[in-house]
Structure formats: C-alpha cells, structure tokens
Amino acid sequence: MATAPEASLSARNKRTGFYMLGFALAMLGLGYASVPLYDLFCRVTGFAGTTQRATDDEASLAERIAASGATRDITIRFDTNVAPDLSWSFRPEHPTDRIAIGSRDQAIFLAKNDGTEPVVGTASFNVYPNEAGKYFSKVQCFCFTEQRLEPGQEVRMPVVYFVDPAIFDDPLVEDLDSITLSYTFHKKKDAAS
Template identity: 35%
Template sequence: MKRNTKVVLWLVAAVAFMGGLAFASVPLYRAFCNLTGFDGTAMRATKAPEVATDVIVRVRFDTNTRDIPWTFKAEKPYQDVRIGKTAMMYFTVTNTADHAITGRAVFNVLPETMGPFYRKLQCFCFDDQTLQAGESKTFPMVYFLDPEMLKNIDTRKVRDVTLSYTFFESKAAKK
C-alpha cells in the first residue's frame, strides 16, 4: 500500500506540474517572442544605428481594429526607408463610441524572419491608449531596420516588409 501511495503522489505532482506549465505557456511564449523577435515580433530598441546603408526597403503599414469601435489608419500606406536610417510614421486613431475606451495595439512583422531586425524606438503599442468619446489622437512611431539584416541569409534580399497593427480593447482596463 505504501508503494502505491508513493506512485500516486508522483503522478499527482507530474499532472500538477504539466498543468502549471500549460497555464504559463502563453505568457512565457509571448515573453520569448518579445525578447528574441521570433514569430515576426518587432524588437524594441534604445538607440539607432550609427550608419545607414544605401539599400532601400519598402515598409507597408496595415492597420486593423478588433471588437473596438475605433477607426485606425497610418498617415501613408507605405514608406521607403534606408536600412539603418531612423524613420517615423504617424497613425491616427478615433474613438467612435459614446464613452471612453482604453485600447492596446498589438503588432506583427512580415516576413516573420524580419522580426528581429525591425527595431522600434518609440511606439504607441508599448502602452495602453485611452481615448474619450469622439476623441482622435495621432501617434508617432519611430523605427529603423537593423543593418544586421544584410548579413542574415534569410533577410539580406528582403526589400518589402509589412508592419501590421491591430487595436483591441485593453483587458487590463476592463478589470
């Protein structure tokens, strides 16, 4: 009987461990993607490169909303930028609801291999954004394409990149 109790305790511990790991997998994966740029996640940068190249890449901007009564658009549909040179794009968001709403923009970079090389210095997507009823705000996004992309076999010939944003109602603000 004592041996069976030991086996049962080990099995319960294993199931509890697997359940905890499954519960933690989504935030751990999100943290991993933010840290490494994996799965098309753009990297946050603290400073721009010293030197820009002469290579031009077209950066396209895709703006979407999901289950939030906001309109959201980029100032221009695309921008041609030199690799290593800091660029800025403006995005306008309007709350069409009759009450204040807090939203959060999530983003993705395509092709996915460009995620580690698309660096943001400033972005509205770093924080929740609150808009009052009928309010519009224009947000800058400052970024650059890391010259290291030219040394990577998967990205050195990429000349067209899409940055896609989707605004959702913030879960933190709903609590």
C-alpha cells in the same frame, strides 16, 4: 500486520503517488509559465512576425553600424485594422516609408473615436514577412500602452523604429525589399471607461 509483498506494494503505490503528484505540479507550473515563455520565444526569434523592442542606445548602435558599412534602403508598409467591437477609425499618416536599414525613423498613426462614449483600446501588432520580425525594432510605440479616447477625440500616435543591419546576415531575408508593419486596435474588455 502487513506481509512483505503487501508492504512492498504499499511502498510502490506511495512512490508512484509521489511521482504523479510531482508530475501534476510540474504540469501546473508549466501551464502558468507557458504564456511568458511563448512571449519570450517570439521576441527572441521574431516568430509569427513579433517585432523587437529596442532602447535608444540600441537604435544608436544600429545607426553607427549602418553608417560604417554598406547599407541599402527598404520600404516599410503600414497596415491598420480595427476590431469590429471598437468604434474607432485608425490609419497611418503615410501608407509607406522608405528608410535606410539601420537608420531610426518615425511613423505617425491617426486614431479617432467615432463613437459616443469614452473607449480604451489596445493595439496588437506584427510584421510580414514573419522572418523579418526579429530585425524590426521599435524604440517607441503607442502599442506599448493603452489608449483612451473620448467621443470625437482624434490623436496622433508616433512609432519610432529601425531595421537592424543584422538582417544582411540572414539568407532568408537579406534581399528583402519591403516589410509590412500591421496593427489592429481592440477594445479593452476590462476597462472602466
């Protein structure tokens, strides 16, 4: 039979074991949740130049807000890159665009498979300066889906976007005169071509 000190020690050991098990399960859950939580954080704050995704209704609202008050133009620069393992050429139809803040606009990007096999690519993106990310909204973008190109195939890919008039209320970027939208196409690793 266990003595009182031994029983007390055994109860404390069990309690500590349950705390450690709970802690380990919480860390496991946090590990699984970290990617979606980080993605949510970036989308909400524009951290690291993450752009926003907007609906047609949100774009229309931004246009109405811009039309009701003073607005100004801003230059949008387009930067394109291709990962070394992807045999594509990729460029904007026009390297820059000048738009009114709050107005919806469209840019066209051209991609061509210069290789001899079908390839699926995905685009990553960001804007510079990073602080402008939470005001740069895309309504439609090729970056939302995978792109499969046959050998020699060239496609025109539109991006419909706007710069939110709320940018005027942020002292970090209220006087910004240009934003760079940058894309990099990567070969989809697990794609069956």
